[in-house]
Amino acid sequence: MEALKTMDLNALLEKNRAFTSLGKVANYIPELDKANPNAFGVCIMDLEGNEYCAGECNEKFTIQSISKIVTLMLALLDNGKEYVFSKVGMEPSGDPFNSIRKLETSSRKKPYNPMINAGAIAVSSMIKGDDGRDKFNRLLDFFRKIMEDDSIDVNYKIYIGESETGNRNRSMGYFLKSEGIIKGEVEEALDVYFKQCSIEVTAKNIAKLGLFLARNGVTSTGEQVVPYKIIRIIKTLMFTCGMYDKSGEFAVKVGLPSKSGVGGGIVSVVPGKLGIGIYAPALDEKGNSVAGTKFLEDFAEMFDFRVL
Amino acid sequence: MEALKTMDLNALLEKNRAFTSLGKVANYIPELDKANPNAFGVCIMDLEGNEYCAGECNEKFTIQSISKIVTLMLALLDNGKEYVFSKVGMEPSGDPFNSIRKLETSSRKKPYNPMINAGAIAVSSMIKGDDGRDKFNRLLDFFRKIMEDDSIDVNYKIYIGESETGNRNRSMGYFLKSEGIIKGEVEEALDVYFKQCSIEVTAKNIAKLGLFLARNGVTSTGEQVVPYKIIRIIKTLMFTCGMYDKSGEFAVKVGLPSKSGVGGGIVSVVPGKLGIGIYAPALDEKGNSVAGTKFLEDFAEMFDFRVL
Amino acid sequence: MEALKTMDLNALLEKNRAFTSLGKVANYIPELDKANPNAFGVCIMDLEGNEYCAGECNEKFTIQSISKIVTLMLALLDNGKEYVFSKVGMEPSGDPFNSIRKLETSSRKKPYNPMINAGAIAVSSMIKGDDGRDKFNRLLDFFRKIMEDDSIDVNYKIYIGESETGNRNRSMGYFLKSEGIIKGEVEEALDVYFKQCSIEVTAKNIAKLGLFLARNGVTSTGEQVVPYKIIRIIKTLMFTCGMYDKSGEFAVKVGLPSKSGVGGGIVSVVPGKLGIGIYAPALDEKGNSVAGTKFLEDFAEMFDFRVL
Amino acid sequence: MEALKTMDLNALLEKNRAFTSLGKVANYIPELDKANPNAFGVCIMDLEGNEYCAGECNEKFTIQSISKIVTLMLALLDNGKEYVFSKVGMEPSGDPFNSIRKLETSSRKKPYNPMINAGAIAVSSMIKGDDGRDKFNRLLDFFRKIMEDDSIDVNYKIYIGESETGNRNRSMGYFLKSEGIIKGEVEEALDVYFKQCSIEVTAKNIAKLGLFLARNGVTSTGEQVVPYKIIRIIKTLMFTCGMYDKSGEFAVKVGLPSKSGVGGGIVSVVPGKLGIGIYAPALDEKGNSVAGTKFLEDFAEMFDFRVL
Incomplete structure (x- = not known):
């Protein structure tokens, strides 16, 4: 994606890092509570093999x-x-x-x-x-x-x-x-x-998952691991139900099939184009990463990546 | 209770036995399903030690x-x-x-x-x-x-x-x-x-439980096993919640503190007077013995035993 | 009722007046909000025609x-x-x-x-x-x-x-x-x-209503205005549902058929004996008069007037 | 859209007309009940001004x-x-x-x-x-x-x-x-x-509405009546909530922003390409046109028009 090359990902991430202070790290398990509430990492991968990362994108968290x-x-x-x-x-x-x-x-x-x-x-x-x-x-x-x-x-x-x-x-x-x-x-x-x-991943791992969906079930080696007919079900369910009981609002504001976890991760897909992995463990009251959601709003708007 | 001596309990029981055909025996466990749907037994005990029984009042069933x-x-x-x-x-x-x-x-x-x-x-x-x-x-x-x-x-x-x-x-x-x-x-x-x-009882056992409540927590040996302040809580909860989600209607129609079980039993109390044990395993849609409920309506009406 | 003659109703009322500070006067209509939150009146009438009143028992309030x-x-x-x-x-x-x-x-x-x-x-x-x-x-x-x-x-x-x-x-x-x-x-x-x-009454009017129920539908002139079969339905519904979603707790603690209103009134019945009218407009979170409920707990306990 | 020119719309419509027998016409108002349950009309309009119609596409129905x-x-x-x-x-x-x-x-x-x-x-x-x-x-x-x-x-x-x-x-x-x-x-x-x-329309009117959304708020005269930012909200809400409590299943099976009415109509949008208007008043148990839904499944599959 040529468009992305001109983007200052670090700036976009730092602009949204402030929102981490509006959320709370999950604490129903003591171990989860150890996460740094201000951590924020983003990794974006395109179909040409380019990778754009910023922030704590190698920090480990549970996929939830x-x-x-x-x-x-x-x-x-x-x-x-x-x-x-x-x-x-x-x-x-x-x-x-x-x-x-x-x-x-x-x-x-x-x-x-x-x-x-x-x-x-x-x-x-x-x-x-x-x-x-x-x-x-x-x-x-x-x-x-x-x-x-x-x-x-x-x-x-x-x-x-x-x-x-x-x-x-x-x-x-x-x-x-x-x-x-x-x-x-x-x-x-x-x-x-x-x-x-409890599987442990990084924002990079999550971006790879997004990329797999963006490529309709094909890995980077070209193997069709999951058929297209299944992938489109997955993407649709992510779009309608992926962000807990804030999915409808997220669909309006971001408009990309996405799935969040209370570990602070979000996977987002720009179909046919990008896989996005995010980590920012401070959550809103519904269980979604606050800074991650805000970042995706900006990012989708900037490139008009919405599917609708 | 002098009044009871003149009553033809067998006739009252047989009059209401027809209602057993309107209910269904519980069958969520195969073993329960073996009960005879037309079985119907009643046992009434008063504080003077008299016992009035009719029908299958020695048949065993689970207390539920x-x-x-x-x-x-x-x-x-x-x-x-x-x-x-x-x-x-x-x-x-x-x-x-x-x-x-x-x-x-x-x-x-x-x-x-x-x-x-x-x-x-x-x-x-x-x-x-x-x-x-x-x-x-x-x-x-x-x-x-x-x-x-x-x-x-x-x-x-x-x-x-x-x-x-x-x-x-x-x-x-x-x-x-x-x-x-x-x-x-x-x-x-x-x-x-x-x-x-899964405790197995007969209508007689249940009548004894009713008598214990009618005597405010005292057994036939005169021992106060449960204090009056607890018994009145029990009787009140039986009155307001004892017959599943038909308790309100039962309170209006029968007006005695009672508790039913899906084994087909009902315990009923005429405070200060009688303990009543019933067995009739054909149940209404709420889980209460059909014939047992109908019998109690007649019985309470006949002697005006209602607490309200 | 001989028993009541020895009771110091004023003392019992004043003892419970403190509870008025734990409640709030209804204010969904501005006019209701004008009630004095510390007002507390009780009127008790027996079948012999005796009347025992204390506190603000002539103050007007809406029956609700x-x-x-x-x-x-x-x-x-x-x-x-x-x-x-x-x-x-x-x-x-x-x-x-x-x-x-x-x-x-x-x-x-x-x-x-x-x-x-x-x-x-x-x-x-x-x-x-x-x-x-x-x-x-x-x-x-x-x-x-x-x-x-x-x-x-x-x-x-x-x-x-x-x-x-x-x-x-x-x-x-x-x-x-x-x-x-x-x-x-x-x-x-x-x-x-x-x-x-919106009908306006006093605690005395309410006590008269209670007395009518205690007499099973007969007024002081001896006229049977409502048949007994209806009265017992009314008393039963008061017992099981009369105090909003605190009826079960009230039945355990007071044990008398009663009905409250957000105007601060409570009617309570000692069947065959007394009608009780209460006014104390400071309400608990369910809509029942706080001081009125507390008074009835004491009163029912003192004379063991509970129906169960 | 060149692709559409080769399609036999009549055949596709007639293939799905059989499904009208699986639904029921709305009858909560007598007047609605007069609709012909086997009626089925489809009208498709593209951005180039082409119009493809089949069946009862000029029959009037209420938009609901x-x-x-x-x-x-x-x-x-x-x-x-x-x-x-x-x-x-x-x-x-x-x-x-x-x-x-x-x-x-x-x-x-x-x-x-x-x-x-x-x-x-x-x-x-x-x-x-x-x-x-x-x-x-x-x-x-x-x-x-x-x-x-x-x-x-x-x-x-x-x-x-x-x-x-x-x-x-x-x-x-x-x-x-x-x-x-x-x-x-x-x-x-x-x-x-x-x-x-109660506004009365035809499948053609509805197709025009779809076309308006497909063109992001612009009419055929080129006027931007509704800004794009509003149109994308509308399309997203159609996708997540447009088909009553079958919206999720419809999104998986058809994958196009759509809205149905109990008059039998459905508007469907292929963003940037087509507006689709359907009329088939026999409804499923959720209130959606049965034949219309089935037609859209076939149509979206045939041209892979899904947005996800």
Whole structure:
């Protein structure tokens, strides 16, 4: 992308770093609380192989909810879209990510979408494998392949914390089991889920994930790892449900398929053009990186990269 | 009670037996499904030691939700009312017994009352003891003391069934844990809960429980096992919340503190006068014994036993 | 009641007057806001014709939600209980008085009970008459007859305020209309409702209402104005739903059928014995008179007047 | 668009006409019920001025909820986006179009988005004018200008029907008034809303509206009637919330910003390329044209017109 070459990425990042002071680092696990609230890193990769990075783009953080889109890709490859979407819907819910009420009040009797926790846990239960260990190993390999980084691994301190504090997610898991959405063991599904959330990445890793989506499922070696028909589902769900219950506002203000995590990461895609990885762990009240969101507003506006 | 001596209990029972055909036996556990849908037994005990029984009043069934009032008595003895009601409310909820939504949407952040499953599980977690086994053994002894029958025990087939199909209750348990309502292990609390629900009784046992409440906490030996101040809490909660989300209508039509269970039992109290035990496993859509409810309407009307 | 003669009512009232400082006077209408937050009056009447009053028991205030039980009596006389309860339920809802959500989410498709606003508006729409004016006049005459005071009338300043600020009630009215619960004109039903809420009374008038219920529908002249079968419905609904979403706690702590209003009034009944009228306009967060509730706890405890 | 010239639009339409038998014509107003359930018309217009029509594309129907996007454009022009979105959100709600519960349970205290009825009524209340008549006339002129057809007008039989059966909408209106979302008279806002829903159009008119959006707010005369910044908000809200509580699934399957109405119409936009107008009044259970949706799936797939 020629356009990007003229951009002063450092200036744009520093301009938005001030917004980190408006958010709060996630602290439901003590380990997460150690993040530097003013950290801010951005990495942008284009299809020609150029890379533009600024700020703390090599700092490690846990991928958290961004993992939901990767797991969904493997679950779709493993089970087909008919099966997956017979158990999980495609509708934005308008509720917080950890909400359980619609499982009960809705006539759908399935989680509204794979981006809220209930839906994501259901999706994690669909990963194939001989046992829980095998299932997660297949998933971890899939993360490494897509992000093209074999060193990617779980942060086990965070994982232990997720599992110990994960009773709301456990509650959802057993609800899903009682409704027949989860077929196997609830604890096994939760274990996959807690581990995938605890995978440690950098903004660069996340940009690579964005690039993979921008290239419609092809890695830099040219391998079509995920078919286009799955990628477009992923991008659409990111657009309609990727930013928790602020997805609608984000779609209006930024207009790019994106997914955030409470670790402070955001992956954003300019289809056919760019993958963007962001790290800024100070979160707004919905769980989205404040500075990351503000940066994307500026960036999308500057180059008119919106898809609509 | 002189009045009762002239009553033809058999005729009143047989008149209402027809209503058993309007209900359905609980079948969420295969073992429960074996109950005879037309079974109907009534046992009435007065303070003078008279006993009036008709129909299948020696048939065994599981106590199910009727156990909630017994466990609540022990939890109040073990912890005091301030502690217990800091974790569980006293308000009717208007929702079905297995509803989870108000745990999320209410600002109270505690189960509405001890008669819905979420509240009852919280109460079961408060029973004191060295470990799960000890806790349940203390509780079982308490059941035996109050019902004055040392042969009362758990139906282990039903218990296994409750535990295996109990994922909705498990979901509630972990939700309560995540909100700090349950202090110890969720599975231990659930185990106590599933076991107490699986205690096997007859209509006679249930009548004895009613008599214990009618006598304000005194057994036939004259021992004050539970103080009056606790008994009146129990009777009031039975009146406002004892018949699932049909409690209000039942209060208007029958007007006696009562508690039903999906095993087909109902305990009913004429304060200062009678204890009533009923067994008729065909249930209405809310989970209450159809014939049992109809019998109580007739019975309360006939003698004007209503408390209001 | 001999027992009452020994009681120092003034002392009991003054002991509880301190609680007025813990509440707030209703202010959704400017006119209501003029009430003295420390006002506190109690009037108790027994079946023998004795009257015990203390504090500001002749101060005027608007009856507000206490009117719901009077209107319900006339609606039951006008339409029969089958019709009335085909449109309004008998279940406590666990929701605030002005809540609308259960009208939508419940499968019942009718207001949970006649004590929440939605149910009360439905009930007001059932009063018979040639037109709105005639309907309200019949209702006002009924209030006067039961309270045995022909001077009782509407406070028109408050009525105007109720109507002007009553858009939440108006919203409920049109919802009820769309569900077929209200048959006639919504504005006419609302007009009856706003006027009945604006009827001005004293603690003495309220005690007379309580006495009427304690005497099972008979006035001091011996006339049976309302049959016993209706009175017992009223007392039961007061017990299960009379104190907004604090009814369950109130039933445990006081144990007497009662109904409160945001004007600061409470009517309480000791069946077969006493009618109690209270005025103390400082309200708790649910809308109940703080000092009034505390007084009733003491009073019921002192004489063990609880019905359960 | 050269590509379209080779398409057999008639064949594609007839292939999907069978789906009309799977839906039902709206019948909440008798007048709507007169529509031919098998009617199906499609009109496609490109930026070069070509027009491709098939089936009943000149049949008249009421625009219904499609009007929401036109009114929103004028409200944004009249009031600016800061004001409009201070009163109405941008989030998909996951609830049916006529749902009221989230107005109560959400902490937002404003309608989730302008595409559900509550939000749309709030938006209609923002149209400027001297009085109700003037407000609607300004709005009607705006419809005519955008659709470039001065003969467009209200179907007054339908309008009367909307107003007479509109008590659920009236209920929402008064709720919004009580929350301060609607500033003026509720009935005036509702009158504008009922009239805009009753505007009569053809598939051709709707295609013109789509073309206007595809051209980013410019009419065929070259006039920029609505600025691009507003158009992109409209397109985004159509994408995330345009198809009632099936918007998420539609976004995955079709992937084009679209808005449906219960009159059977759908407007769809291929940004920068095409405007599409559809009429097929047999609706699915969510209120979307069945055959229209199926046609759009085929059409978007055939030319890979998806925006994601």
